[in-house]
Amino acid sequence: MTRRRLLMAILWLAAVAPPAWGEAVATPWERLAPEEQTVLQPMRERWNTLPPERQERFRRGAERWRTMTPDEQKEARERFRRWRELPPEQREQVRRRFKEFRGLPPEEQERIKRSYRWFHELPPGERQALREKWRGMSREQRRDLRERWQTMTPQEKKDFLDRK
Incomplete structure (x- = not known):
């Protein structure tokens, strides 16, 4: 069972890994490093029938796996479990959004990542209150808020979030 979980986690890591630059070249199993063979044993x-691009993604996923702490590996397994439980329509929506995200300029990607980190650093109660406030807004109000948010100072953002 542990091998299966390891394989599933590697598959998940390989699925979310960004594509490599340049043309990938197939690597026979025998030429993999012993550490790679250990992680990719399943x-x-x-292996030798996989397209070079998939082999490369698996190798990058295996490398990421080896550098993770046990807690990070546990979190990766949990994320993969949640991914498997998503209905196919939701998985497709996530893939589509991820592809759109990758198509954004790097500055916009970084801005979104900062917002994501900021949101997830909030205490759970504040995150929930913010979600409820967001759900209670119309589409136009949301659009206006997104535009205003870009120019708000940290204090203005805090004041906005503190309003009930």
Whole structure:
């Protein structure tokens, strides 16, 4: 069961890893480093039949896996479990949004990442209150708020969030 979980986590990591630059070249199983073979052991029988791009993504996923702490590996397994439980329509929506995100300019990607980190650093109660406030807004109000938010000072943002 542990091998299966490891394989599933590696598959998940490989699925979310960004594509490599340049043309990937197939690597026979025998030429993989011993550490790679250990992590990718569940793929051994199929390895030489995989397209080079998939092999490269699996190798990057295996490398990421080896550098993770046990807590990070546990979190990766949990994320993969949640991913598997999503209905196919939701998975497709996530893939579509991820592709759109990757198509944004780097500055916009960084801005979104900062907002994401900021939101997730809030205490759970504040996050929930913010979600409820957002759900209670019309589409136009949301659009206006997104535009205003970009120019708000940290104090203005705090004041906005503190209003009930």
